[in-house]
Amino acid sequence: xxxxxxxxxxxxxxxxxxxxxxxxxxxxxxGDLARKKLMPAVYDLANRGLLPPGxxxxxxARRDWASQDFAQIVEESVKQYARTEFRQEVWxxxxxxxxxxxxxxxxxxxxxxxxxxxxxxxQQRGTRGNHAYYxxxxxxxxxxxxxxxxxxxxxxxxxxxxxxxxEKPFGHDLESARELNAIVSEVFPPEAVFRIDHYLGKETVQxxxxxxxxxxxxxxxxxxxxxxxxxxxxxxxxxxxxxxGYYDGIGAxxxxxxxxxxxxxxxxxxxxxxxxxxxxxxREKQKVLAQVRVxxxxxxxxxxxxxxxxxxxxEKVNGYLQEEDIPATSTTETYAAIKLTVDNRRWAGxxxxxxxxxxxxxxxxxxxxxxxxxxxxxxxxxxxxDLTQNALVIRxxxxxxxxxxxxxxxxxxxxxxxxxxxxxxxxxxFTEASPEAYERLILDMLLGDPPLFPQQEEVDLSWKILDPxxxxxDKHGKPEQYESGTWGPQSADDMLARDGRTWRRx
Ligand code: BG6
Numbered sequence: 202x203x204x205x206x207x208x209x210x211x212x213x214x215x216x217x218x219x220x221x222x223x224x225x226x227x228x229x230x231x232g233d234l235a236r237k238k239l240m241p242a243v244y245d246l247a248n249r250g251l252l253p254p255g256x257x258x259x260x261x262a263r264r265d266w267a268s269q270d271f272a273q274i275v276e277e278s279v280k281q282y283a284r285t286e287f288r289q290e291v292w293x294x295x296x297x298x299x300x301x302x303x304x305x306x307x308x309x310x311x312x313x314x315x316x317x318x319x320x321x322x323x324q325q326r327g328t329r330g331n332h333a334y335y336x337x338x339x340x341x342x343x344x345x346x347x348x349x350x351x352x353x354x355x356x357x358x359x360x361x362x363x364x365x366x367x368e369k370p371f372g373h374d375l376e377s378a379r380e381l382n383a384i385v386s387e388v389f390p391p392e393a394v395f396r397i398d399h400y401l402g403k404e405t406v407q408x409x410x411x412x413x414x415x416x417x418x419x420x421x422x423x424x425x426x427x428x429x430x431x432x433x434x435x436x437x438x439x440x441x442x443x444x445x446g447y448y449d450g451i452g453a454x455x456x457x458x459x460x461x462x463x464x465x466x467x468x469x470x471x472x473x474x475x476x477x478x479x480x481x482x483x484r485e486k487q488k489v490l491a492q493v494r495v496x497x498x499x500x501x502x503x504x505x506x507x508x509x510x511x512x513x514x515x516e517k518v519n520g521y522l523q524e525e526d527i528p529a530t531s532t533t534e535t536y537a538a539i540k541l542t543v544d545n546r547r548w549a550g551x552x553x554x555x556x557x558x559x560x561x562x563x564x565x566x567x568x569x570x571x572x573x574x575x576x577x578x579x580x581x582x583x584x585x586x587d588l589t590q591n592a593l594v595i596r597x598x599x600x601x602x603x604x605x606x607x608x609x610x611x612x613x614x615x616x617x618x619x620x621x622x623x624x625x626x627x628x629x630x631f632t633e634a635s636p637e638a639y640e641r642l643i644l645d646m647l648l649g650d651p652p653l654f655p656q657q658e659e660v661d662l663s664w665k666i667l668d669p670x671x672x673x674x675d676k677h678g679k680p681e682q683y684e685s686g687t688w689g690p691q692s693a694d695d696m697l698a699r700d701g702r703t704w705r706r707x
Contacts, residue, residue: 220246220647222253224298224319224328228306228346229337230260230271233444234368238399239337240275241283242639247295248285249636251644255326257298259318263305271301284637298326306338306345312353319355330361333395333646337368339447340377344384351388358393366395366646369460370451371657374671375664382657395646396660400461401653402638402645405597405627409468409568410477412595412603419593420473422572424547429590431553432569432705433465435597436561438513440685441535445526453505453537453557454667454674462555463490463663464655465597469568470543470553479651483659490662492545493553499673504681504693506536508560511685518560518685532679535559538693539670540700552700556693560685565707566597580616587619592705601635602626 225243227235246252260271276296280287300318304311322328334350336343347365350356356363365385372378385394400406413419422428435457441448448456467486474481496502509520521527521535536558543553572591585608592606603625611617627635645653681690688706697703 217249217251218644218648218650219251220253220256220644221331222255222326222328223331223333223647224257224259224322225333225335225643225647226259226261226315226319227335227337228261228342230301231262231264231274232337234337235260236274236278237282238637238639239335239643240278241281242637242643244275244279244283244292244295245285245637245640246644248283248288248291249640252295252647254294255298255328256295257300257322257326257328258295259300259302259315259322261302261304261311261315264301264303266301266303268299268301272296272299275299284634284640298322306342306349309349309353312349312355316353316355323361328361331363332361333364333366335366340367340370340372340381343367343381347384347388356388358390362393362649363389364393364395364646364649365389366397368397370455371396371460371660372664373451373455374668375661378657378660378664382660386657391656392649392651395642395651395654396656397642398460398464398655399638399642400464400597401655402640402642403597404635404641405595405601406465406468407653408603409465409595413469414473423570425549425551427572428548428551429571429573430551430700430702431466431469432571433462433469433553433555433567434569434705434707435462435557435566436564436688436707437557437559438561438564438686440508440513440518440560441521441524441527443525445524449527449531449533452533453535453559454539454671457557458537458539458555459663459667460655462557463493463666464659465568466490466493466541466543466553466555467659469570470548472547477652479654482652483656486655487658487662489543489545490659490666492543492548493662493666494542494544495666495669496540496542499670500677501699502540502696503670503674504536504538504690504696505534505674506558506683506690506693507531507533507680508535508558508685509682511560511687513560513686520682520685521560534674534680536561536680536683536689536693538689538696540696541666554697554702554704556689556704558683558689562686562688563707564599567705567707568595568597569593569705570595580618584614584616585618589620594705600626601628 471485471489474485538556541553570593588608594604605623608618609621683690
């Protein structure tokens with residue numbers, strides 16, 4: 202047995218985790234994600250001193266750019282979207298490791314060029330054969346790119362590590378998710394595959410586990426004895442912007458419920474893991490996802506909508522069907538609400554209501570755990586008429602924090618009781634700003650640290666939940682129109698009203 206010095210371990214945990222030498226290759230580097238999230242996150246990591254001096258970044262895309270042009274594009278995106286301030290000396294150092302390889306995915310010569318570029322970087326910048334391939338491209342190209350990487354000798358694990366990063370959606374149903382996985386896992390072993398669900402990189406999402414398992418206050422009431430229902434909301438005020446090509450045919454359920462919202466459900470619903478390592482965390486998430494059930498009568502347990510013209514941020518906006526490149530007959534949903542149950546002792550009879558939509562009243566993501574009413578109220582009916590159910594609301598974004606809603610006596614009344622809020626705000630409690638989700642995830646991937654990356658089993662389980670709903674929607678009717686700037690279709694309100702409940706107005 203090796204001796205472990207507990208003090209040293211304690212100290213190590215506090216040290217910043219710095220990535221080792223590596224090159225990150227981004228396929229689809231001209232896309233929105235790379236420009237708005239990935240490249241700024243790389244800069245932010247460099248700025249925080251978390252990347253080694255030789256760190257290198259290779260862009261691959263079908264553009265006639267030289268490496269300098271690429272550097273210029275990255276600089277613009279960093280200046281516009283990075284979280285931390287622009288520092289010339291950090292930028293200059295990072296910039297030395299930028300290369301661009303032009304080509305499409307079928308281009309053998311371009312992949313040869315990529316191989317030579319990576320070898321040069323290994324020699325010149327000491328990246329030691331450690332290469333991460335980020336597939337920020339539509340899944341239909343995964344097979345081709347991975348095949349090319351293999352054929353050009355870019356996936357051998359014997360000299361340095363080779364990792365692949367894939368973005369959601371992981372397939373569009375269970376079957377295609379499995380096919381996709383077969384393609385990836387033919388070339389990369391499971392520990393080299395990093396599936397990004399950026400919600401898991403958010404500090405506030407990780408805080409769900411801290412809140413539940415580092416405290417004694419919440420866990421005793423975190424079950425069907427006390428909880429009436431749970432509402433998980435991810436509302437956006439934006440429309441689909443320039444993403445018609447990606448979004449149409451995908452829709453709200455596949456875009457965010459299959460991944461972000463079901464991951465939130467898993468974190469809220471799971472049992473305490475034996476340890477906070479990847480294996481145990483994934484195991485508990487899988488257990489709870491396997492217990493999730495879609496009610497038999499799908500029509501009554503779901504709602505979907507499509508945004509119609511309306512208002513956003515004081516401006517008149519188009520409906521979904523008027524957006525550029527959207528066919529006028531599209532039945533893609535931009536709003537989805539689903540009622541799920543979790544068949545286990547802890548959650549029996551507690552519905553989990555999930556909803557998401559674009560062009561809603563405002564941008565907010567939250568998990569609200571709504572408690573049952575007190576079994577007996579020794580007050581007059583008028584005294585408690587404004588009192589609603591107690592709730593614990595985890596505010597994922599914006600305005601990150603936690604609110605507890607409970608009843609309190611109104612001053613100067615005999616005994617009138619009304620709702621009040623007790624608030625924890627990240628901004629007020631901590632001086633350090635939260636890193637962006639992509640900073641955390643790219644760093645973890647470079648470190649080979651897996652807890653925040655879902656495994657294929659979780660992906661399969663979430664498609665198993667969603668497939669019957671998507672299938673039903675496909676065969677029955679079409680989404681209901683809702684005015685932009687409102688809180689979604691009437692059918693979503695009706696869905697809760699049937700259970701005698703209402704959606705929170707966040
Ligand atoms: C992405 C979805 O995963 O999440 C987008 O594809 C959505 O449609 C985005 O806009 C929202 O992310 P966030 O971090 O702003 O909540």
